Amino acid sequence: MKLIEIVFFFFAIQLLSSALVILFTRNVVYAAIALMSTLLGVAALFVVAGSDLLAVVQLVVYVGGVLILLLFGVLYTYRDPESYFEKKHVLLSIVTVVCIAGALLFLLSDLPFNYPQLETSPHDATGITKRTGYLWITNNLLVFEVVAVFLLVVLVGAGWIASHVLDKSKKDV
Amino acid sequence: MIPIDYYIIVSILLFSIGSAIVFTRRNILYVLMGIELIFNAANINLVAFGQLDPYLNGQLFSMLIITVAAAESVVALAIVIVLFKKLNTIDLNEITQLKEK
Numbered sequence: 001m002k003l004i005e006i007v008f009f010f011f012a013i014q015l016l017s018s019a020l021v022i023l024f025t026r027n028v029v030y031a032a033i034a035l036m037s038t039l040l041g042v043a044a045l046f047v048v049a050g051s052d053l054l055a056v057v058q059l060v061v062y063v064g065g066v067l068i069l070l071l072f073g074v075l076y077t078y079r080d081p082e083s084y085f086e087k088k089h090v091l092l093s094i095v096t097v098v099c100i101a102g103a104l105l106f107l108l109s110d111l112p113f114n115y116p117q118l119e120t121s122p123h124d125a126t127g128i129t130k131r132t133g134y135l136w137i138t139n140n141l142l143v144f145e146v147v148a149v150f151l152l153v154v155l156v157g158a159g160w161i162a163s164h165v166l167d168k169s170k171k172d173v
Numbered sequence: 174m175i176p177i178d179y180y181i182i183v184s185i186l187l188f189s190i191g192s193a194i195v196f197t198r199r200n201i202l203y204v205l206m207g208i209e210l211i212f213n214a215a216n217i218n219l220v221a222f223g224q225l226d227p228y229l230n231g232q233l234f235s236m237l238i239i240t241v242a243a244a245e246s247v248v249a250l251a252i253v254i255v256l257f258k259k260l261n262t263i264d265l266n267e268i269t270q271l272k273e274k
Binding site for chain 1: 174175177179180181182183185186187188189190191192193194196197198199200202203205206207209210213216217220221222223224225227228229232233235236237239240241242243244246247248250251252253254255257258259262263264
């Protein structure tokens with residue numbers, strides 16, 4: 001077994017087991033920490049796949065941004081974890097995971113994929129960072145701009161939702 | 174290079190765990206975490222297949238997905254905070270209407 005495969009399996013097992021922690025834990029703070037572990041594992045898989053730029057984006061946006069927001073939400077709305085918990089959910093979630101994973105694995109094992117099994121990726125020698133930047137500002141410039149405007153609209157809209165509704169409820173009181 | 178089948182299997186398992194979280198949990202924040210897991214499962218697939226593509230479409234598309242996921246969780250958290258302020262709960266069984274009582 002080559003070193004890269006050992007690294008791959010280590011991070012695959014790490015990310016799947018922390019995803020299972022999110023599924024089964026009762027405490028939502030633990031779930032947020034396990035989510036961080038999962039996202040780090042996904043970033044490591046990106047590195048193994050040769051997409052180092054994407055791993056950095058994953059770290060900055062998910063671990064640095066989304067997870068902090070989520071933790072803020074968790075701590076803002078914290079309540080007794082037992083009040084959300086029902087025993088039947090454990091059994092139900094095991095059944096759901098087994099059903100969905102079994103069905104998808106069965107479906108995909110039947111499909112004849114004809115992608116090439118290469119020894120090395122064409123991007124291994126140069127890395128993808130320079131090429132990605134070049135492609136963003138040439139072939140995919142319109143998509144890039146649309147997403148930029150979209151993100152601006154979403155951020156302003158989210159601020160408006162939160163502040164406007166809170167202001168209104170303050171006036172009612 | 175790792176065979177793409179391994180990436181597909183990891184992403185299938187991650188996707189099924191994420192959807193189980195979305196289906197069974199009652200706390201909104203767990204549901205958001207499950208949605209993040211589903212997004213990440215999709216990203217693993219896109220990156221694994223994008224390795225073979227000279228135009229890196231998989232990588233570019235998964236960068237878009239990361240951006241849209243960030244936007245989604247920002248809006249969702251704004252809604253969660255407003256709901257908590259108004260109804261004092263984030264239990265999906267108790268949130269049954271958007272109209273004010």
